[in-house]
Amino acid sequence: MTATLPPASQSDGLAEPDDSDRRSAFSRITSRVPRSAWPLIVFALLFLIGGIIRPNLLSVDSLIGTATFAMILAIASFGQTVAVIGAGIDLSVPNTIAFAALSFLTWSGTIGPVPALFAAVGAGAVIGIVNGLVVSKLGLTPIVTTIAMNGLLFGIVLLSFKNSELTVIPDFLTNITATKLDLFGVKIAAVLPLGLALLVVLQLILSFSGFGRSLFVVGSAPETANLAGLPVDRIRITSYALSGALAAFAGIVIVGFYAQASATMGASYLLGSVAAVVVGGASIFGGRGSMVGTLGGALVLGQVATLVSVANLGSNIQQLIYGVIVLIVIALYGRRGSE
């Protein structure tokens, strides 16, 4: 893909004729930059811009603040990344988050926090397996399947948790998410190293495991993967299971960090997770994407949120800017195949 970019941009009627040489040299250099690095570069630029507007934003504290917010969004989007790489999409993330958070709080009272954590993540995996089975065995499109699952989970959440606001958070959970750690004199929330560790593990799985490599093949060319003898259905189902388990884990992290859970707590992650994945350089058609990129995408969205709140524009305008960013990103590299 990247290799064909420079000639394509040259023959593109939109390019200015007189600076096409400079442009091709420039794009030759830019094409060497790994795609997952772009969001990180954009984040660095936005961070500097923030510093120019308001110098006190150029501080470690401000960076940590944005990174913490972004890490939570990233954890909620890691599962979405797996689904999108496999040419799917997981719109059941919001209510998987709510379901996992509420069931974790309910179960941790009876069986203790650690078993409850495993049970809730396992429940998320089961949700994902059902999604994967419906998509690959019944042939229903991923969007419709996961939207239906989202509705189903909403019903289950409303039916099974009598008072849908639970606020008693076990200490174990607070310790791994909200507790401030002292790292070389800088206070950071525990969720940052937790998210980074998860990121490393997942990126290693994607880049080096047999499942990870096959997932990219299944995402970019399912027919080819099938002919090559890959178990396409099983890989798809595994990817949805992973997506569901990660969404469930995100739900538990969110409840630990913000110390409250409700039936609608996941709502903002429906569009948010897809936005982070898309801004992170994944292709909505599958076969491309990375965990590092998704974290970059979440950082960009997080920095935008910081800038918007500094400029006193309100969360409404923030949503508007998120939409514009997603549009710009897909306009840059979201075209359908050559026409």
Added chain:
Amino acid sequence: MTATVTPPPTIPPVQKRAQGGLRGFWNAQPVVRLRREGAMPPLAAFLVFFVVYVIINPELLTRFQLQTASNLVVPLAFAALAQLLIVLVGGIDISIGAIMSLSNVVFATAMVSLPVPLAILAGLATGLVCGLFNGFLVAFGKLPAIAVTLASAFIIGSISREVMDRPGGGITEQFYLATSGELFPYMPVSLFWLILAAVGLWLLLQRTALGRHIYGVGSNVESVRAAGLNARGAQLAAFALSGVVAALGAIMLAGSTLTGDPRSGDPYLLNSIAAVALAGASFAGGKGSILGTILAACTLGLVGNLLFFAGINSYWQYVIAALIVISVVGIPVISRQISTAVRGIKA
């Protein structure tokens, strides 16, 4: 479906004629078209659902309940028709709820100062502009519909909350009566408007060149283009039309609730997609029936009511709606697999 009508191998001659009549009906041209468009499962689902509903709650057939039920269902039917238009050209519209919210608040705000026809025009124009925005990016920007409408869901949703930050607006009692009252006893006005719009849409899709192009683009873009037809124009038209239909739904919703609400469209995203899936439309495009979509919307829209009257916790409606969608798609696949397996064992 077919299994219920296919005659058993031995039939007494007297019954045969009746069967022949039934088969004649089954093979009549409009019925064949409905079958091909996948409208039979939603039709059957609706009939079963309706019978169950009337058994559980015979009160449905009173004037008041008919009116309430139709006011509940009609905005969803419009939203589902709007979604169907996008699905027909092979796309999907994540922004449909946001378009409804924006049209709803623009209409409600316009009602404060403008005369009613102008306010309606403002609401419809809002839907049209949103549809054109999505349509241009998809048809001429060659961007994937799901990503474009995802982004525009953010944008349009936040604009609607800028227009009106809390429910309000100037919708009058007369407007309520004109959209959600009764045309004559036992005939809710909202149902009348829905039928009018559906017939118009049906004529447009089945009896005009543009309509056939919209179906054509969904089933095979390359052939449409090779035939020298304007495929992109048809795509754009489908998006624009979908925006207007969504706006109609938003205006009906504003009329029946007597308010404009910047979040009123939100529930319609999931429900419109569920209704289109239940209607048997193909999400690859090119297949889908208007009648099926409306009946699917009626079924899904009334699940909550039915549960209420049956004394079941109405939160079950979310579970049941999801199960309906999955089983409508799943049962044919599983039955096909079973019949193949049975044939395999016999052979």
